[in-house]
Each structure stands twice: as structure tokens, then as C-alpha cells.
Amino acid sequence: MAPRIVELRQNVLKKNDILARELRERFRQAGVYTVNLVSSPGAGKTTLLRETLIRLRDRYRVAALVGDLATDNDGRRLQESGAPVRQITTGTVCHLEAEMVGRALEGWDLAELDFLFIENVGNLVCPASYDLGESLRVVLFSVAEGEDKPLKYPTIVLGADLVIVTKVDLAEAVGFDRHAFYEALQQVRPDLPVLEVSARTGAGMAEWLSRLEEHAPAGRTPAAVPGAPGGEEGGRP
């Protein structure tokens, strides 16, 4: 038997990356802008997303997928927005993978959507490794979490397109040191854009929404977009 070494240089997550690429192409062809929200548990993903869905749904066709290890609490909170929501219960898995997203989308006509939001499992480590085919990856840090979160979790910051600082209405109460936070972020990713938002008071929401709307499908007239994917009637004029 001849001992042999073969060089491979294959990405270990190749399978996920291939699926994510396929999803990205599906989203592109359907004209849906997909946003993946990642943060630690309790940073305010669900509240921000609910408020986002409520504010967008008059003008755009929006939907959300929400990942959780157990319970559909977040899914139910999001449904209060009136937008279609699907739950992905991951069991013991601490992140979403492209395959789970693909499965959750079964039966949805993506062409009937303008925006699809994916609320990842609350975790600042594992979701960083998995491309979901999204157009925008947003990492949320709440003011209560401490200013050094970006330094502690650089990988998630390196993979993000945008940072949202959440619960800024509490900044003073929790003694949030803005300077220290921005300095920490700069040490990891000097070029990353940041928005400060309070989904509760609405502060900063307009800027967040206008960022999203930059990516709304061109030429769509806001009044002519009723309907939801799947079951409901309506849709394209």
C-alpha cells in the first residue's frame, strides 16, 4: 500500500455555500431583497423586525422567517405585524443553515415578495459561519450588552454589512459609552456602517427603513402592492 497525500483545498462548508448561492440566485431572479438579522439573545431582533414589518407592509410585500431552538414565541410576536411569518425550529442547532431556509421557503412564491427578513437564532458565534444567500447581513448590538462585544465576537462583525445599535433609548440608563463602542468596532471593521435605533420609541427607524428602501424593486408603485406570498389572493397587478 502506497501512502499518499492528496491536496484538496475545499471549503468545509462547501455544501452550505452551494445551497446559499442557489438561494441568492433565486432571490435575485425573484427580485426579493433578503436581510439576515443576527445578534445575541435579547438584543432586540424581534422587536426591530416587528416594527420594520409594520412600517414597510403598507408599501411593500414583506415576509419573515424566524429561527429559534424552541418555542414559536418570536414567530407569534412577528405575526402581530400582519406580515406572513414562518417559523424554523432548529431543535438543538444554534444557527440557521441555507438548507433550513430553502426548506422553510417551500410553497412560497418569492416573486410575490419585495423584502424577506430572516431572524437568525440568537447567537453571536455560530450564525457567522453560514451564508443564507442573503443580500444584507445585519448584526445587532444592544446598548445594554457592553461596549466590547465587537472585540469579543469579531467573526460575526467581519461577516456583517451593517451594525445596528439597538435600544438606544436606554443608553443613558445603562451608561452606554458610545466612544468605547465605536472604538471597539473600529478595531475590528473600520469601514462598517452603523445605525442607532430604538424600535420602541421609533428613533432611528426612518434611516433604517430608507436604507432598506434603497433596495426596493425599481419602478414599483407603493399603492399597487397588496397581497402576500402563498395562500392569499392578490399579488401583482
Place this chain on the structure above:
Amino acid sequence: MHELSIAQNLVELAAEEARRRGLTRVRAVHVRLGVLAGVVKDALLFCFDIVTAGTPLEGARLAIEEVPVEIFCPRCRQPRRLPEPLPMACPECGTRTAEIVHGRELELFALEGEEGEGLGAPDR
């Protein structure tokens, strides 16, 4: 702790490649792991043994080469290796940058084994 699913992906990929390249009995699986990959080396080693149990890769050694961070300094116009993963700044001139050249790898780099009739038929 996503190292278990990463180990599963790794073992599947390694078994598939071994079969394709006609390797019997895989002795070692070589992985390049960037220090910014977000994967814990010890956890991956631990999970690898669990995942390979009962598969054709059982008993294979997982060799992990950790890849340090290398950035491209826009000011020096040079790739620079960082002594520590953070800050993302040139160790020579201090310029901050987001251009990472190395350090995020999670790569099945090589397989070490024996050539023969195909995986699953080890010599006895």
C-alpha cells in the same frame, strides 16, 4: 457550539473526496483553520472523533493548522501578518483596514491515506 455540524460536514466531504481519489483507509485529515473563522479548535477535534465513529474515517487523525490573520495594508501596499487577531491594523504603520487576506479559512486542505481498491475496504 456549531463545531458538531462543521465536523459532520468535514467528515462527509473528506469521505467523498477519499472515495473519488481512490484512497483506502484515511490516516489523517488536514484542515486549515483561520483564527477568525469562529470555530474552536478543541471543540472541532472533540467532535471529529465522535462523528467519525463507525464511518470509514474512524481512527483518522485530524490535523489542524491554525492560520494567523494577514491583512493587506492600503498604505504600505503590502500584506502584513498580525501578531494578534485584533486590532485590524497594520503592525508597521497602524493604518486600519478591513482587507483580510488570511485568517478566515475553514478548509479541508489535504487527505493522507493509502491507495487501493476504494474506501470501505481496508486491508486486514
